Amino acid sequence: MLDDFEKELAYCAYCPKLCRHVCPVGNAERRESVIPQAKMAMGHMARNGTVSLTEDYASVFFYCNGCGLCTEFCEHDIPVSEVLFEARAEAVARGVQPKTLQNFADRFYARNERLVRKLHGLVDEHYFVEEAQVAYMPGCDLIDDSPDDVQKTLDLFAAAGVDYVSIMESDLVCGGYPLWAAGYQSEFRHVAEEQARRLSGYRKVILACPACVYTIRHVYPKFGVNVTAEVVHVSEFLDTIAHRLPVKQTVQAAYYHDPCYLGRWLGVYEPPRRLAGLVTRKVLEFAHNREQADCCGGGGLVPDVAPQTASAIAERRLEEPNQAGVGVVVTACATCVKNLGRAGRDMEVLDIVSLLHRSLE
Amino acid sequence: MIGTEEDVTQDLTRAVGGEHVSSRPSDVMFYARDCWARRHLMPDDPPRHPVWVVWPGAASEVARVLQVAGRHELAVVPYGGGSNLVGGAGFGDDRPVLVVDTKRMSRVLELDETSLIVQAQAGITGGDLDEYLRVRGLFVAHMPTSLSQSTLGGWLATRSAGAFTSRYGRIDRVCMGITAALPDGSVVRTRVAPRRATGPDLMHLFLGSEGALGIITAAHLKVVRVSKVRVWLAGGFKELSQAVAAMADIMSSGTRPVVASIADPVVALRHSGQPSFMLVCSFEGDGELPVVQRDEARLLVLAHGGAYLDPAAASGFWTARRNDVFGDIIARAESRVIGEVDIGADWRHLAMVADDARGRLESMGCGVTMELGFFGLEGGALLCKWQLPEISDPEDVGLRQDEALAIVLDAARRGGGAVAHHRGVGRQRSAAVRAQLGNRFDLFADVKRQLDPKGLMNPWLTEGA
Numbered sequence: 001m002l003d004d005f006e007k008e009l010a011y012c013a014y015c016p017k018l019c020r021h022v023c024p025v026g027n028a029e030r031r032e033s034v035i036p037q038a039k040m041a042m043g044h045m046a047r048n049g050t051v052s053l054t055e056d057y058a059s060v061f062f063y064c065n066g067c068g069l070c071t072e073f074c075e076h077d078i079p080v081s082e083v084l085f086e087a088r089a090e091a092v093a094r095g096v097q098p099k100t101l102q103n104f105a106d107r108f109y110a111r112n113e114r115l116v117r118k119l120h121g122l123v124d125e126h127y128f129v130e131e132a133q134v135a136y137m138p139g140c141d142l143i144d145d146s147p148d149d150v151q152k153t154l155d156l157f158a159a160a161g162v163d164y165v166s167i168m169e170s171d172l173v174c175g176g177y178p179l180w181a182a183g184y185q186s187e188f189r190h191v192a193e194e195q196a197r198r199l200s201g202y203r204k205v206i207l208a209c210p211a212c213v214y215t216i217r218h219v220y221p222k223f224g225v226n227v228t229a230e231v232v233h234v235s236e237f238l239d240t241i242a243h244r245l246p247v248k249q250t251v252q253a254a255y256y257h258d259p260c261y262l263g264r265w266l267g268v269y270e271p272p273r274r275l276a277g278l279v280t281r282k283v284l285e286f287a288h289n290r291e292q293a294d295c296c297g298g299g300g301l302v303p304d305v306a307p308q309t310a311s312a313i314a315e316r317r318l319e320e321p322n323q324a325g326v327g328v329v330v331t332a333c334a335t336c337v338k339n340l341g342r343a344g345r346d347m348e349v350l351d352i353v354s355l356l357h358r359s360l361e
Numbered sequence: 362m363i364g365t366e367e368d369v370t371q372d373l374t375r376a377v378g379g380e381h382v383s384s385r386p387s388d389v390m391f392y393a394r395d396c397w398a399r400r401h402l403m404p405d406d407p408p409r410h411p412v413w414v415v416w417p418g419a420a421s422e423v424a425r426v427l428q429v430a431g432r433h434e435l436a437v438v439p440y441g442g443g444s445n446l447v448g449g450a451g452f453g454d455d456r457p458v459l460v461v462d463t464k465r466m467s468r469v470l471e472l473d474e475t476s477l478i479v480q481a482q483a484g485i486t487g488g489d490l491d492e493y494l495r496v497r498g499l500f501v502a503h504m505p506t507s508l509s510q511s512t513l514g515g516w517l518a519t520r521s522a523g524a525f526t527s528r529y530g531r532i533d534r535v536c537m538g539i540t541a542a543l544p545d546g547s548v549v550r551t552r553v554a555p556r557r558a559t560g561p562d563l564m565h566l567f568l569g570s571e572g573a574l575g576i577i578t579a580a581h582l583k584v585v586r587v588s589k590v591r592v593w594l595a596g597g598f599k600e601l602s603q604a605v606a607a608m609a610d611i612m613s614s615g616t617r618p619v620v621a622s623i624a625d626p627v628v629a630l631r632h633s634g635q636p637s638f639m640l641v642c643s644f645e646g647d648g649e650l651p652v653v654q655r656d657e658a659r660l661l662v663l664a665h666g667g668a669y670l671d672p673a674a675a676s677g678f679w680t681a682r683r684n685d686v687f688g689d690i691i692a693r694a695e696s697r698v699i700g701e702v703d704i705g706a707d708w709r710h711l712a713m714v715a716d717d718a719r720g721r722l723e724s725m726g727c728g729v730t731m732e733l734g735f736f737g738l739e740g741g742a743l744l745c746k747w748q749l750p751e752i753s754d755p756e757d758v759g760l761r762q763d764e765a766l767a768i769v770l771d772a773a774r775r776g777g778g779a780v781a782h783h784r785g786v787g788r789q790r791s792a793a794v795r796a797q798l799g800n801r802f803d804l805f806a807d808v809k810r811q812l813d814p815k816g817l818m819n820p821w822l823t824e825g826a
């Protein structure tokens with residue numbers, strides 16, 4: 001309900017555009033209507049009845065990567081993307097969501113089914129152990145777009161002598177972030193409840209997708225759903241066993257790109273850097289890094305709604321390594337790998353898991 | 362308008378490409394507003410929206426857009442960051458409006474690190490320009506508080522001033538030349554050399570023209586090397602007149618402060634623990650020079666009866682200014698009515714103008730805070746902010762706001778000062794500026810008629826002239 005965010009909407013509506021410069025979507029589009037202040041002002045006007053939402057008016061809510069840069073900048077800590085995701089739900093409820101997101105839930109479930117089958121084809125069946133205490137959940141973009149990284153992750157666990165991690169046996173490979181971001185809240189709640197039941201069968205679950213770690217840890221509870229298992233990102237887990245990884249430095253230099261959900265939203269900055277440092281002589285920092293890191297453009301379903309904008313954001317992010325003549329960018333999120341990789345042309349963009357695997361002795 | 366809306370859309374599409382033209386209601390509605398609190402920042406939908414927004418990528422495209430506007434007799438309003446506080450985004454008459462958003466023209470075109478001159482397209486935001494320069498050990502000698510929200514073109518079009526104005530001058534001193542597209546669709550470049558005596562300078566006609574004469578598409582600006590040392594000075598004074606006299610002497614002493622400001626006692630109290638007028642200066646450079654300059658300025662503070670305060674109060678005041686803007690958001694969202702305006706006066710009248718405005722606003726029941734800054738050798742600006750007392754009848758709010766604004770502008774006039782120092786004129790002050798300029802304004806209207814015979818460009822400035 002937008003009413004829950006009355007104060008946040010009003011603050012932004014009256015703000016003299018103070019955070020406009022940090023918004024990746026606003027910067028790529030150059031349209032006034034997609035800077036954070038305007039998107040929130042639209043929500044404010046929709047809430048107070050000044051505008052009645054049409055597909056066009058509501059479209060601005062979907063021009064958000066959920067990157068959190070505006071919130072980081074704002075002295076009032078306004079959670080703009082959370083409010084905009086709520087506004088998306090309002091749009092869905094009125095049937096005025098963008099065309100590309102119509103029937104999104106059906107497509108989500110169909111993709112899920114496909115990915116469940118694909119996952120079983122990717123790794124040997126012995127990795128699926130019902131009684132396991134600790135499970136690994138690769139997540140949709142990893143299975144779909146970086147399928148080799150699933151086995152590579154398992155190889156890294158084995159190389160460090162960790163033999164107790166199984167792959168999470170489930171008919172759901174996703175924590176539901178895409179449904180939340182698309183504004184399909186009742187479907188999201190359903191997936192959250194189902195997934196919480198499955199997750200709670202384990203003591204610890206290691207996820208490859210930062211957005212789903214965030215969703216399970218912080219969004220589920222807002223929907224009244226709690227998970228008893230400890231949910232960690234794969235980089236956090238690998239960091240705890242890194243001393244046992246038989247790797248050597250094989251890469252001269254690589255930039256580390258902070259995924260928004262892993263960095264700003266979960267506060268995980270150092271573990272992936274430490275891991276990259278094990279195998280890279282020089283881990284280079286973007287001028288905007290950690291809390292200030294720029295987005296890759298892949299979050300918040302922007303690639304579904306505005307693919308060219310998502311690419312433009314990625315291209316802008318890659319300008320720095322391009323200019324420095326460094327050909328490798330490492331990150332810790334399959335969505336970032338996908339979106340940066342598409343824009344990368346001559347740039348090698350890879351997940352930390354891939355980088356470590358390449359350097360196994 | 363000549364032709365139909367479809368005709369115009371087709372012509373604009375030919376000029377800049379279809380993906381850079383929009384008539385979507387969600388787009389045009391945000392171009393009917395800017396940061397003028399009185400109307401545009403209000404979250405209610407302003408009554409009149411433009412019909413088209415275009416995003417040209419270069420001067421030649423802007424020129425083509427203006428030719429289309431001329432052919433169809435549209436009203437044209439340039440739009441940079443839309444951060445102006447004076448209502449620059451409004452339109453005066455019933456013609457369909459075409460907004461030209463400059464932000465796709467956002468590239469640095471040339472950097473001369475020997476002569477310290479940068480040329481950039483007019484739609485680059487100050488933040489992007491600054492970032493480009495900082496990694497090269499340089500910065501743009503113009504630093505408005507709205508750096509990241511405003512564009513180079515907007516600075517020039519409003520004759521703006523920035524935090525470092527006391528050292529490097531307002532934008533009219535920082536700018537060395539412009540490229541502009543004229544209403545007839547031609548492009549003019551004014552820069553022939555860094556300094557010139559080649560007759561009247563067209564550039565200065567465009568500075569402060571607020572989109573009434575054409576569209577600035579690029580400019581050459583001075584840049585400065587980042588210095589290694591920055592030291593702060595804070596001095597407390599019982600009377601504003603003492604602080605102003607001390608600042609006047611500092612400015613003419615050759616100590617060349619970079620940041621220079623005088624804060625109100627209520628603000629000073631938060632940072633220094635003293636409810637006195639606080640003089641704040643920073644001195645920047647390499648080696649010993651900034652410290653020598655600071656010590657020299659400190660003597661001037663003492664000579665004018667000031668007390669030496671902890672320099673941390675000065676730096677604290679400076680960094681906290683950002684929070685003041687965030688504080689205003691709360692006030693506005695809570696429907697408290699605040700207003701602010703910038704006026705200018707010379708050293709002789711500055712304190713008098715400030716006291717006059719404060720006295721009259723307070724007798725209206727307003728809470729008042731003031732900051733003096735943006736100094737030059739001859740004087741500086743007074744930023745006056747007020748909060749109206751609670752008003753029971755909402756109908757009265759506009760009237761009372763007008764009354765408060767009129768008080769401050771009148772104080773400026775009585776002190777022989779300017780009714781707009783650096784934020785431009787806009788709808789907020791067009792009547793006041795016209796009244797102050799008298800027949801000089803008619804001259805400007807004549808120039809506009811010559812350059813823009815069809816009156817395409819942002820018409821407010823000459824409305825009724």
Ligand SMILES: Cc1cc2nc3c(=O)[nH]c(=O)nc-3n(C[C@H](O)[C@H](O)[C@H](O)COP(=O)(O)OP(=O)(O)OC[C@H]3O[C@@H](n4cnc5c(N)ncnc54)[C@H](O)[C@@H]3O)c2cc1C
Nearest residue numbers: 441442443444445449505506507512514515521522572577
């Ligand atoms: C928080 C905050 C702090 C501020 N601090 C300062 C400050 O320290 N100093 C200061 O001077 N101002 C300040 N301002 C006011 C504002 O930022 C300036 O007036 C700025 O110069 C406007 O730039 P813009 O790109 O946003 O222009 P806009 O608001 O888009 O436009 C301003 C006017 O110029 C015209 N225009 C814009 N671009 C062009 C162009 N390329 N060619 C021709 N005409 C054009 C427009 O039609 C309009 O009339 C502040 C504003 C805010 C919100």
Ligand code: SF4
Nearest residue numbers: 012015018019074078
């Ligand atoms: S998030 Fe904060 S800075 Fe951004 S528009 Fe809202 S109030 Fe302004």
Ligand code: SF4
Nearest residue numbers: 023064065067068070
């Ligand atoms: S969360 Fe990121 S993409 Fe969304 S409005 Fe804020 S800065 Fe823009």
